[in-house]
Amino acid sequence: MxxxxxxxxxxxxxxxxxxxxxxxxxxxxxxxxxxxxxxxxxxxxxRITPELAQDLLVWAAPSKPHIIAKLLAPPHSVPPNPPGVWKSPLHIAAEAGNLETTRLLLEAGADPAADWE
Structure with missing residues (x-):
């Protein structure tokens, strides 16, 4: 121990x-x-500001569904398609094969056809 x-x-x-x-x-x-x-x-x-929450959503997308769930829910309620990212959290989660995060993002309204910026 x-x-x-x-x-x-x-x-x-x-x-x-x-x-x-x-x-x-x-x-x-x-x-x-x-x-x-x-x-x-x-x-x-x-300390989680709306801007930090959007960054965390992208960071957590490949492998941290528990953080994704927390960010999508109140009080943070981060939109599943954050503006200004080069690749959406949904696409990142799907590429990583993270089905749980992909499901959470789709249920929150993530748009699979959203353009990358």
């Missing part, structure tokens, strides 16, 4: 430091252990 290197850090200290960290640093810190992930997840969620 691996040691949780942050098990002795008071949760209050982590939550006080969280707002001063960049989103990337906060995410990296959250990935270090389950305890931190659970504490920091609300802060990370609050």
């Amino acid at each position: 691996s040691k949780d290197y942050f098990e002795d850090v008071p949760p209050e200290l982590i939550l006080v430091l969280a707002p001063s960290l960049s989103t990337a640093s906060l995410n990296a810190l959250g990935q270090t252990c389950d305890r931190l992930y659970k504490m920091l997840q609300p802060e990370l969620e609050s």
